[in-house]
Amino acid sequence: SSIPCDLYAYMISFVHRIALSAVKDWELSRRKASLAVIRCIPLREIRSFFTSGERRLFSMIFKDWKNSASHLKDVRYLSIMAVFIAIKVIIGSAYIPLSESLHIKFSFLAICVEASIIGPVAGMVSGLVTDLIGFMIAPSGPFFPGYTLSAMLTELVYASFLYHKPLSIARITAAKAINNYVVNVCIGSIWSSMLYGNLYLYYFMRSIIK
Numbered sequence: 001s002s003i004p005c006d007l008y009a010y011m012i013s014f015v016h017r018i019a020l021s022a023v024k025d026w027e028l029s030r031r032k033a034s035l036a037v038i039r040c041i042p043l044r045e046i047r048s049f050f051t052s053g054e055r056r057l058f059s060m061i062f063k064d065w066k067n068s069a070s071h072l073k074d075v076r077y078l079s080i081m082a083v084f085i086a087i088k089v090i091i092g093s094a095y096i097p098l099s100e101s102l103h104i105k106f107s108f109l110a111i112c113v114e115a116s117i118i119g120p121v122a123g124m125v126s127g128l129v130t131d132l133i134g135f136m137i138a139p140s141g142p143f144f145p146g147y148t149l150s151a152m153l154t155e156l157v158y159a160s161f162l163y164h165k166p167l168s169i170a171r172i173t174a175a176k177a178i179n180n181y182v183v184n185v186c187i188g189s190i191w192s193s194m195l196y197g198n199l200y201l202y203y204f205m206r207s208i209i210k
Contacts, residue, residue: 064163068119077118081126084114088130093138108158108179112172115158116165123155123163146191153183181208 071077092107115123131151135143161175189203196203 064119064159065121068121068123068159068163071118071122072125077122081114081118081122081129084110084118085126085130085133088114088126089134089137092130092134108154108176111155111158112162112167112175115155116162116167118159119163120156120159123159124152127151127153127155142195144191144195146194147188150183150187150191153187154179157183 071081087110088107091110092105094105111123111127114126118126128148128151131148157178158175161171165171185204185207189200189207192198192203192207193200
């Protein structure tokens with residue numbers, strides 16, 4: 001009576017060994033195929049390309065920031081900053097009203113020109129000073145450091161697109177779009193929510209319609 005049970009156990013063991021062998025063979029063939037594909041890819045060339053590209057990018061960014069920071073020690077550039085700060089304060093207080101909450105301002109034109117001359121570091125300092133002076137001269141609400149940070153980020157974005165680069169409509173449009181939708185809408189809605197207490201989505205939808 002034990003023969004059928006032994007035969008059954010032997011059949012299970014045999015099928016199990018066949019299945020394990022098949023799995024091992026499949027795994028081995030898959031690894032060989034993967035290695036063959038990897039050998040066909042010039043990993044060293046790709047790695048060196050991205051590494052050199054990253055180095056060039058960071059080198060350019062560091063050079064621009066270093067040059068811009070050096071402008072803060074140059075009397076000529078400080079004079080240029082002072083002139084543009086005055087222009088931005090004057091232009092920033094003038095606007096064309098389209099509705100109760102929608103205005104057209106032209107201060108971004110002065111920011112574009114300034115950012116292309118003095119760069120990101122000096123530009124952010126100029127944005128900081130401009131926002132503080134503008135608030136002291138014509139405050140439009142309670143002071144909040146977040147809006148000052150946004151003014152500095154605006155200068156940074158324009159300088160990233162225009163400093164030591166050719167002025168073009170495409171660059172100005174791209175910088176303007178990032179400032180409108182990232183700095184003003186996305187980040188500005190955070191400041192409004194923190195300052196006035198309503199939900200972020202409320203200010204986000206209200207700002208994006210503008």
